[in-house]
Amino acid sequence: MRNVLAIARRELRSSFASPVAYVAVGLFALVFGYFFYATLVFFAERSLQATQFGMGGPMNVNQMMIRPLMLNVSVIVLFFLPMLTMRAFAEEKRSGTFELLLTRPLTDWQIVTGKFLGAMAMYSLMLLVSLVSILLLFLLGNPEWRQVATSYLGLLLMGGCFVALGLFFSSLTRSQLVAGVLTFSALLLLWVINWTADSAGPVMRAVVQALSITDHFDDFSRGVVDTRHLVYYLSFIGFGLFLTARAIDSERWKG
Amino acid sequence: MIDVQHLTKRYGRVTAVDDVSFRVEKGEILGFLGPNGAGKTTTMRVLTGYMPPTEGRALVAGHDILEAPLEAKRRTGYLPETPPLYPEMTVRDYLMFVATINGLASAERRRRVETAMERTRVADMASRHCGKLSKGYRQRVGLAQAILHNPDVLILDEPTAGLDPKQIHETRDLIKSLGGDHTVILSTHILPEVAQTCSRVVIINKGRVVAIDTPENLTARLRGAETMFVQVDSAGADATPVIAAVPGVTGVTIAARRDEQASYEVASERGHDIRRQLAAAIVTQGWGLLELRPLRMSLEEIFLQLTTEENAGGAEVPRA
Structure with missing residues (x-):
């Protein structure tokens, strides 16, 4: 455990020594802020219309503000996370420090979980900064805190999948760029794969929806924690990390 | 360990x-x-x-x-x-x-x-x-x-x-x-x-x-034979026959010649110190013995020999 934490801490500190951390947190805050503003303005207009013309019944900040915002954020995260994981192994391999890690008394699992926790800590920080905007909502209105909590739990789990996948691709190459592009493309595919769901047959539809990472997030944004989605996310993370560990081991044998 | x-x-x-x-x-x-x-x-x-x-x-x-x-x-x-x-x-x-x-x-x-x-x-x-x-x-x-x-x-x-x-x-x-x-x-x-x-x-x-x-x-181990480096001022004369006549010497080559002086590399049987006889032979000719020292094969040469030749460790002394 000490080894895992040492690697995670080093990873996090490295991000802060380079521009990566500042770019990721700063830009995420910016983009999140913009989406927050846009949804808020939209919501305000709708509520104004509702009071003027009396249509649509009572306005619900949870369903009409938080939920669409969170669905948007799940896509923003998809764009940001490859940036956090692409260095993870690719850079170590390029600079030769990977040789250090592999020749120290560490197991592959310790290395992989250390990297995972490091990236997750960075990601949590991004989410933490975005909570500032949400706090404003609490000051101005009366949203349901439980829904915010499940949404953030969902974001964390979904981000975990992105990180696991990103680590895997990073472990395959020495080029950060290749790792980043591979991760991004894979995530993009897993996001849009459900777009074909409507035209697909009943069996394919179920398969396609089950595969889509973002589809599983939907219930979290509604305030529902469904064990199906928990299992999906956790097994996705577990499998991703397992593949990463195998990739490291196979690297050894290839030489 | x-x-x-x-x-x-x-x-x-x-x-x-x-x-x-x-x-x-x-x-x-x-x-x-x-x-x-x-x-x-x-x-x-x-x-x-x-x-x-x-x-x-x-x-x-x-x-x-x-x-x-x-x-x-x-x-x-x-x-x-x-x-x-x-x-x-x-x-x-x-x-x-x-x-x-x-x-x-x-x-x-x-x-x-x-x-x-x-x-x-x-x-x-x-x-x-x-x-x-x-x-x-x-x-x-x-x-x-x-x-x-x-x-x-x-x-x-x-x-x-x-x-x-x-x-x-x-x-x-x-x-x-x-x-x-x-x-x-x-x-x-x-x-x-x-x-x-x-x-x-x-x-x-x-x-x-x-x-x-x-x-x-x-x-x-790799020095199959001893080699001496000798520099002689022989007033232009070739010292090769004189050196070759010294007991124990198996070969003489001229390494360099300049004006009146010449240097030779003298191979001899292993474990046979020829320095005294060699010096005496040269001096009795009336020539000047300017330098006499054993040539050791450096690790460098050993390395080259071992890594370039197939049958490493042979008895002959490689000369560059």
């Missing part, structure tokens, strides 16, 4: 290391000598657990590198060819990190890091970023990293590469001081380094071991 048995490593069809076996006892400093691409680095990488062997096995500090990798790695310090530094970390932070993943208790870490920095003379750079260090400092921080946890076995891949002469001298002294307590394997292609620091040498070429011995024995 280190026991390598029939080690073979193939990358696809390429055989990088071919049936290499050797042992290193505790406290020994073993030099790994060979041209580039001979398999030095590959052998070291197998010993450090970076990559598994294709065949054969390696025991480091009594632990099989495949069966008990963590135990073996805990007792090994390794300096790869390029020092594995994180450019964005300071030297001290970096060493603290390495100390942690080596399993040192937190109370001990700081002390060990300071000691290692003292020994490798990098303490003045402790709060510099690794990426901003000169080549010499990088190499020494890499060395500090390897000796940090006081390992039984040190594996150093070209520890003096990129250092200036003074630093090379200091590093050699450091390595020599490490021998005794630690078992050291170092690779190099600087030959005097081997003669100065190592107690034994493994010469490796094309993945095969061509010789294992002490530097002295290696020099002696």
Whole structure:
């Protein structure tokens, strides 16, 4: 455990020594802020219309503000996370420090979980900064805190999948760029794969929806924690990390 | 301390290391000598657990590198060819990190890091970023990293590469001081380094071991015959017949001729000291004996001979 934490801490500190951390947190805050503003303005207009013309019944900040915002954020995260994981192994391999890690008394699992926790800590920080905007909502209105909590739990789990996948691709190459592009493309595919769901047959539809990472997030944004989605996310993370560990081991044998 | 048995490593069809076996006892400093691409680095990488062997096995500090990798790695310090530094970390932070993943208790870490920095003379750079260090400092921080946890076995891949002469001298002294307590394997292609620091040498070429011995024995074994270098002022006359007439001489060649003087290389039977008779023969001719010294084959020549010729170790003396 000490080894895992040492690697995670080093990873996090490295991000802060380079521009990566500042770019990721700063830009995420910016983009999140913009989406927050846009949804808020939209919501305000709708509520104004509702009071003027009396249509649509009572306005619900949870369903009409938080939920669409969170669905948007799940896509923003998809764009940001490859940036956090692409260095993870690719850079170590390029600079030769990977040789250090592999020749120290560490197991592959310790290395992989250390990297995972490091990236997750960075990601949590991004989410933490975005909570500032949400706090404003609490000051101005009366949203349901439980829904915010499940949404953030969902974001964390979904981000975990992105990180696991990103680590895997990073472990395959020495080029950060290749790792980043591979991760991004894979995530993009897993996001849009459900777009074909409507035209697909009943069996394919179920398969396609089950595969889509973002589809599983939907219930979290509604305030529902469904064990199906928990299992999906956790097994996705577990499998991703397992593949990463195998990739490291196979690297050894290839030489 | 280190026991390598029939080690073979193939990358696809390429055989990088071919049936290499050797042992290193505790406290020994073993030099790994060979041209580039001979398999030095590959052998070291197998010993450090970076990559598994294709065949054969390696025991480091009594632990099989495949069966008990963590135990073996805990007792090994390794300096790869390029020092594995994180450019964005300071030297001290970096060493603290390495100390942690080596399993040192937190109370001990700081002390060990300071000691290692003292020994490798990098303490003045402790709060510099690794990426901003000169080549010499990088190499020494890499060395500090390897000796940090006081390992039984040190594996150093070209520890003096990129250092200036003074630093090379200091590093050699450091390595020599490490021998005794630690078992050291170092690779190099600087030959005097081997003669100065190592107690034994493994010469490796094309993945095969061509010789294992002490530097002295290696020099002696390969010197099938004795050779003398003689410089004579013979007033222009050819001294070859006179020298050849000395008992024990088996061959004379003229090495250089300038004005009245000439130098000769005189081969004689092994274990037969011809210096007295040779000097007497020249002096009785009335010539001036300007220089007389035995020619030793340098490690350099031995190395070239072993790595370029098929039948190494023959009786004849190679002449450049």
